[in-house]
Amino acid sequence: MSIREVTLHRMVMTLKNPFATSFGTFKEKEFYVIEMEDDTGCIGFGESVAFSSPWYSEETVETNKHMMEKFLIPLLLQDPIQHPNEVSERFKSIRRNNMAKSALEGAVWDLYAKRNNSPLYQVLGGNKQQIDVGISIGIQPSAKDLLHVVEGFVIEGYKRMKIKIKPGSDYQMLKEVRKHFPDTLLMADANSAYTLQDIETLKKLDELGLMMIEQPLEHDDIIDHAKLQSQLTTPICLDESIHSLEDARKAIELGSCKIINIKIGRVGGITESKKIHDYCAEQGISVWCGGMLEAGIGRAHNIALTTLPQFNLPGDTAASSRYWEKDIIDPEVSVYNGVIHVPNKPGIGYEVDRKVMESLRVEKLVFSQTNPVSQ
Incomplete structure (x- = not known):
């Protein structure tokens, strides 16, 4: 498969509601849609x-733009590709920059699936017609506000509530939720907001019967997480600490976690995500697919990945309407009683709504085999 042209569409989308975490509050999402055309006119899409x-x-x-424009796209255009698994090998000379790599690799996977007239999830080896999904809830001003938000999503049927926490907004808030929703699957996401000095606070969370606590300690740590996991009954889930199969292997061997959140962008693409999934399956480690406030294209890639068998916990791929007034795909991602039905159309299974995309686009860059720098 020879890639003829790559187009980067820089997008800005406003969230319906601000989303607060321990490291910041988001009111809008800026990202790139990657449009990739081969020599037959077939088109695939990715999202940063x-x-x-x-x-x-x-x-x-901005760093994604720089890496794609100056390094990754020229590498991608230089030779034909037989299979998407080759992309990560081709990018190997470029260190890290996993999200930039993943954005381009995702478009290659979509293009490859469409060329083969197959749904992406089948090309990946997925075996589910539907997937269970949970919801991620940002830090709320008060317990009353949090209970109101949780109640709404319980009524909608979401299978699991992920609640963002930070010091001073943790145990008491979660205790109130557990009191009012004793049978709801709950987890906490700390986004690296704690240290081992907070161990007594974190140990109190064991009272609440949580599914897991996600990334309580430093973003690049696996040593202290092993120390913490040895003192908690609540499973630790690692997120920011895992960037590769090697990271996952070391964390599991050290006992740093019992669950891993696989985010396609964080680990460098679908190929590496599959490797981590397969290793976790061998080791009996549960995995689930986390979210990065994606628009529809990124959301569609997450859905396809989640059809793999070891994704046995509800992920973060909520409905498009949870975040956007209007998404950039048609139909939008919909959730019914906590379930997404996996589309069976070729590729990611959703059409890109070009009219909506163009209305939200703030920049367009085009690269081709004859001119591998932006036009």
Whole structure:
């Protein structure tokens, strides 16, 4: 498969409601849609997930642009590709920058599936016609506000509530939720807001019967997480600490976690995500697919990945309407009683709504085999 042209559409979408975490509050999402055309005219789409500022990781929208424009797209255009698995190998000479790599690799996977007239999830080896999904809830001003939000999502049928926490907004808030929703699956997401000095607070969470606590300690740590996990009955889930199969292997061997959140962008693409999934299946480690406030294209890639068998916990891929007044795909991602029905159309299974996309686009860059620099 010879890639003829790559187009980067820089997008800005406003969230319906601000989304607060321990490292910042988001009111809009800036990202790139990657449009990739082969020599037959077939088109695949990918989406970048880095934020505008380096809160979650060192990558940003601007660094993604630089890496794709100056390094990754020229590598992608230089030779034909037989299979999407080759993309990560081709990018191997470029260190890190996983979100930039993933954005382009995702478009290759969509293109490859469409060329083969197959749904992406089948190409990946997925075996589910529907997936269970949970919801991620940002930090709320009060317990009353949090209970109101949780109640709404329980009524909608979401299978699991992920509640963002930070010091001073943790145990008491979660205790109130557990009191009012004793049978609801709950987890906490700390986004690296704690240290081992907070161990007594974190141990109190064991009272609440949580599914897991996600990334309580430093974003690059696996040693202290092992120390913490040895003192908690609540499973630790690692997120920011896992960037590769090797990271996952070391964390599991050390006993740093019992669950891993696989985010396609964080680990560098679908190929690496599958490797982590397969290893976790061998080790009996549960995995689930986390979210990065994606628009529809990124959301569709998450859905396809989640059809793999070891994704046995509800992920964060909520309905499009949870975040956007109007998404950039048609139909939008819909959730019915906590379930997403996996589309069976070729590729990601959703059509890109070009009219909506163009109305939200703030920049367009085009790269081709004959001119591998932006036009």
